Amino acid sequence: MIAVVRSLVPGRASGEALVLEAPLSLWGGVDVSSGRIVDRTHPQLGAELRDKIVALPRGRGSSSSSSILAELLRTARGPAGLVLAEADSILVVGALVARYLYETNCPVVVGDFPGRSGEIWEIWDDRLMRNGGESDRGGR
């Protein structure tokens, strides 16, 4: 089963899912030199974004987060892809700028999260799959 989602930045990527339990501002919330969450109020303090499919419940805070996402992707410490509960133009801009400048690949989609942290998810343009395509949520 495959969920059809809304693609904001097209591309194909798979990786271990990191489902964030609280909103996160990349600016001030993620250290660009380690790619880890450093926001002391965040329940997943210390978690690493590198090569994960990161699911964000909601964007938060600074518009400088575009720069932080681009910096993370430039230095290969960024996520493999992003699944957003709500469209967030700040993150779209960061992913597109990094793709243009450094040919990085970080697809961004909006949709329901198909499962939990630790599973393998795959984004392919407007499709989101869990565990090699066995998403039990099905299409929307």
Place this chain on the structure above:
Amino acid sequence: MRLTDEDKALLRGEKGPALRLAAELVVAVGEAEGAASLVDIVSAHVDGCLYHGPSGLDFVLELVAGGGQVAVPTTLNVGAIDLLHPDLYRGDRASAESARRLMDAYTDLNCTPTWTCAPYQLPERPGMGDQIAWGESNAIVFANSVLGARTNRYGDFLDICCALIGRAPLSGLHTDEGRGARLVFELAVPDRILDSDLLYPTLGHLLGERCGSEVPVIIGLDRRADEDRLKALGAAAASSGSVAMFHAVGVTPEAGTLADALGGERPSQRIVVGQEMLSEARRSLSTGNGPVGAVSVGTPHISPAGLADLAAMVTGKHTTIPFFVNTSRATLAVAEETGDAGAVRDFGATIVTDTCTYITPIIGEVQGAVMTDSAKWAFYAPVNLGVDVVFAALSDCVATAVTGKTVEEGW
């Protein structure tokens, strides 16, 4: 999204690679936000000139190489270096060099080197109903709320792209529907508190914490809420929250009545703001209560009127601790003429232009906390600079600097 023939020509690269890249980003954001089309803008204010790392510099150099020139009058926000007083910078040489190259590259795109976070204090500023694309959270909230101009929150990369093509996605605060208030804040405090400068940033801080990115309306302010006080309120609300617009009934231009501010909708919440709630918000802005080792005022950049007030306050006095005043080069030029700049320097203060003391290493080692009259400075400096902050009125900042003992007004 509906695109015009001109938009499509930009996307095909007919106006060069810089404008194609700019159009691609603006259209992608428009699609993400569900905008119906793009809209022409009359001005832009760009925040991307503050150095965060190589990607920001690589991006703007790409735009310069691609022949980019801004299509509308475009002002620039602060950089990391005070170009008029470069010796104030205490950081490492390599960062300073990158920061300066970034600032230069933006002027190569024909942006105006204003280097201020308060572009609304410049002689040319947008007016009621003007569509604009502005970056810098305090400038955004001032433009929407006090000037009645229309802008969403434009961040790094996107601000300059809108400036290059002279267009922005038609969504959110660019539309009538996006500007209605959803939360009502009813001020219930003794009348004398409306005379206190400290009320305004404190109220803003409280608004930001409770509104997130929603539009609030305030009932209970009057003409005493002048531009400098509304600026302090908005800057605070855009720091503790993502507030991009507020209304104040009888004060701001789209809030003649409460019904006007609500835009025909019912509010989702009504909150009564009493003295207790304000006192708590005010206390939460101070992280230290020990001795004060330095003072920083002028965040956002102090206005000509604010600098005149400060000059009158400090004439004949002398500070015993480092005292920093952040302002724009335009305001400094005015203050040199009036003598206000001289009075502030005679007091022993350092005037900083083109940048701000909370985002770049200027203050250096401090023996004790830093006192500020800015809720925005108080919100960011503890994390950015690793200092303790005491939030107090401007008059208390001066009294503390003169006596060397912490002075705080009570209400």
